[in-house]
Amino acid sequence: MPPPGSLERLRVANRRAITGLLAAEGPMSRADLTRASGLSRTTVSSLVGALIASGQVRETAGRGRPHKGGSGRPPVLVALSTPAGGVAGVDVGHRHVRVAVADRGGTVLAEDLAELDVDAHGAEALDRAAAMVRTLLDRAGVPRADLHAVGMCVPAPLDRRSARISTGIMPGWRHLRPARELARRLGVPVHADNDANLGALAELHHGVAxxxxxxxxxxxxxxxxxxxxxxxxxxxxxxxxAGELGHVQVGEDGLVCRCGNRGCLETVVAAPRLIDLLAPAYDEELTTERVLELDDAGDPGVRRVLDDAGRTVGRAVADLCNSLNPEAVVVGGSLGTAPSLVSGVRHAVDRYAQPDTAAAVRVVPGALGDRAEVVGAVALAIARVAAA
Structure with missing residues (x-):
């Protein structure tokens, strides 16, 4: 038998999984929680009973639908109790800070976006994020003393052991622990994660996945x-x-990447690189938004460049699919809604992945666009508060 401390840590982790699902997904039946968490029916039933007894979870008046449209009795749904106060989500991008304040049920009450050079100015970006959180709390009518936690995403690998950004991608953050620094400015717990992880979390619980x-x-x-x-x-x-696909090497003699290596995939297909490739052929200043408009309008140059980029990314994604055998590849970020790019990824997966693997996976654009990361950050904050 494992020692008692190990059992308690396991129970805490399982409780966090249940409350995290309810925070992100809303009311769910016990059977749905069992399927989504991967825990046994007995474990889920015990955890839900304990959470109801503690007041963290309640049974709702509404009823759900039988699994897969069956004709059985509609299941009882459980939901997180919604106490007073709120949480905040902070999305730190390479060129922006987006902040949302939400109630503890996940409803966004106020949101704002600021453009700035984040990579080179870590302390200034954190100052701006803290100021935005305070302003939005006032705008939403949430007392500052009732802010319970903040979820934060950063656009770079975040080492779980040191809590620091783990490469030289963001030079202005080299000596900073992002979560600790923002917590010091706001006086509440801050939980940080990689932006792609939180985008995945948002699409999993609120989007196409x-x-x-x-x-x-x-x-x-x-x-x-x-x-x-x-x-x-x-x-x-x-x-x-895990998941640093942008730093897969695609050419030993390629361009120098922000991470310090040469020929990383990111140096070939990131949005600034694609705009540089397109710029000489257009008599206007191109932005990501304008590139998306031209793709929708059927512009042949834009479609060719985005399709080529999608195929290049898709080659690496195909190898990942062969290893993981996923049900879906969700393409997000500022270029994630470009049909030509998504189509290119699909074609590469079909060509390079093992046939049965390729047949099993859907390749789809994300539903949340450039808000995915802040939605995921809010969900992270709610889940950590609920599991505390």
């Missing part, structure tokens, strides 16, 4: 990364940097 247990969330923006969900849970790896 609802009900999918195994998926890869691919973020294509100013950088390139992947969030991996296995068995309904984020897979972060031993040090928290």
């Amino acid at each position: 609802r009900g999918v247990a195994d998926l890869v969330y691919l973020k294509v923006a100013s950088g390139l990364g992947a969030g991996i969900v296995l068995g309904g849970r984020l897979h972060r790896g031993v040090s928290g940097i």
